[in-house]
Amino acid sequence: MERTGSHGSSIRRRSLSITSHQSQQLDNDDDNEIVSEAGDIGDRALPSRRCSDSSSFRLSFDNRSENGAVVSITGDQKLQPQHAFVHPDSSVKPLPLEITSPLSTDAIAGSEDTKQFQEPEKGLPKFLDYVSCLVQLAVFGILGVLTRYLLQKLFGPGVADVTSDKTFIYLDLPSNMVGSFLMGWFGVVFKGDITRVSEHLAIALTTGYLGSLTTFSGWNQKMLELSAKGHWLYSVLGFLIGLFLVAFSIIFGIETAKGFRWILCGLEMSSGSGSSNINWKVDSYKRQLGVMVVFLLMLGLLWGVWIRWFLARLNGRGLGRTGLFKWIPFGTLIANVSAASVMAGLSSVKRAVNSRDCDTVVTGIQFGLLGCLSTVSTFAAEFNAMRESTHPWRAYAYATITICVSFCLGILIYCIPVWTRGFDFD
Structure with a gap:
């Protein structure tokens, strides 16, 4: 017994x-x-990609x-x-x-009864749907870059004199904070409502506009320049204070958006009139085609946001077939680290050549392409999601990996050539 x-x-x-x-x-x-x-999941967010991915689960x-x-x-x-x-x-x-x-057990019962009640697709063909999404990404990416430029001028030495190249209050800090705050609104709380209107609009707002409004490569480069001048304390403070401010900005954005949603729900209940009868969904062929034509007319060529959108497909996939380290958003990590490294290399080239034409070209690439390729708003959203998960330590590990890898590569690419060549920082 x-x-x-x-x-x-x-x-x-x-x-x-x-x-x-x-x-x-x-x-x-x-x-x-x-x-x-x-964060971003790239073209997996599109309905056609979701269907193809789900068919192989x-x-x-x-x-x-x-x-x-x-x-x-x-x-x-x-x-x-x-x-x-x-x-x-x-x-x-x-x-x-x-x-x-x-997954729900409804996914198992792929019966003929459910198929016969499904409505036929009435939107654009897959190719045009893809093109429409890319066009909206580019247009909103341009708007994000222009907003970042205006915020730089507004808070910079010329106007408000809050930010500077010589302190840890770097030039892109206001745009990173504003972008993280808006990510709490349109990328967290109201993302579902925007998606019900248009999946493309939700992608364009978060990946396109907010991702281009914020920049990780610019943040990393300013800290590299401070460290190259010997201001290591300012460099460390810039990373710590910058991380705290963008993390608090997205939390503040989420809380205010929840409060605004609560007010809207109260007003709707008191008035007794709902908006459920109004169909705002951009799902018909004519509506989607009209939106694509409008954005084609606004289109300017901006590749950085497209590259980051394609890289975002790596988020949540992990490494290898077994999916190691799935909790690390490798798409965002690769975009931020690669943009920071290329920006450091271009800064070294700009100091070595030291001509007006080179400065113009390099500054345009850094501000436009690399500013859109890297992102702080998505980084802040992923950081906040990890912090609220059952493993909050992952948020700080992810932030440490992103900052340390970018900064160390920047030291090798930018600071060491500057020190060995003895460039003048004045």
Whole structure:
């Protein structure tokens, strides 16, 4: 009897450990998905890409047969019993289906009944839909760059004299704070409402406008220039204070947006008139075509935001087939680090050549292309999502990796050539 009891208790402990591991794995997957949705996911946000991605999923959950064996059900396999058994006396109950499966069970029942009630696609063809999204990205990216330029001039030495190249209050700090604040509004709280009107508009606002309004490469470059001059304390303070301000800006944006939504809901309930009867959805062929033509007329060529949008497909994917480190948004990380490194290299070239034409070309590339390629608003949204997840340490690890890798590469690319060549900073 003692032997049987010890055997049963060991099986119960093993079952509990397996259950704990499964729930922990599901929590991690949920956290990774939340972080991925908080930032950019590139063309995976488009309806056509979502359908193609979802068609290849593998749904897996555990179910128990009558004899107690664990049965694995997947989206592309038959029922197969696994080599795992539960003792009849075990008090461990099977996990509910909604916990063991990260997806709804409705995804399994791809019956003909649901297909016949689906409405046919009435929007643009896939190619034109893709082109329309790219056009809106470029236009909103241009608007983001222009807004960043105006904020630089407004808070810079010429007008308000708040920011400067000589202190840790760098020139792009106001635009990074404003962009992070607006990301809390349009990228977190009201993102779902905007998506119901147009998926392209939601992408253009967050990835295009807010991503181009904020810049990580400009932030990193100013800290590099301070360190090259020997102001290491200012450089460290610039990173710490800058991270605190953009993180607080997105939190402040989320809270104010929630308050505004609460006011709108109260006004709608008091008036008794809802806007549900008005169809604002840009889903018909004529509406989508009209929007694309309008934005084509506004279009100017701006490649940085497109590159970052394509890189955003790497967010939430992890490394390799096993998806290692899924919690790291590698798309945003690569965009910020690569833009910061290229900006450091161009700054070294500008100091070495030291001509008016070179300064004009390099400044245009840095401000336009690299400013749009890197982003602080998306970085702040991902940081905030990680901070509110079950693993808040990931937020600070992600911020440390981004800042340290960008800064160290900048030291090699910019500071060492400046020190060895002895450039004058005056």
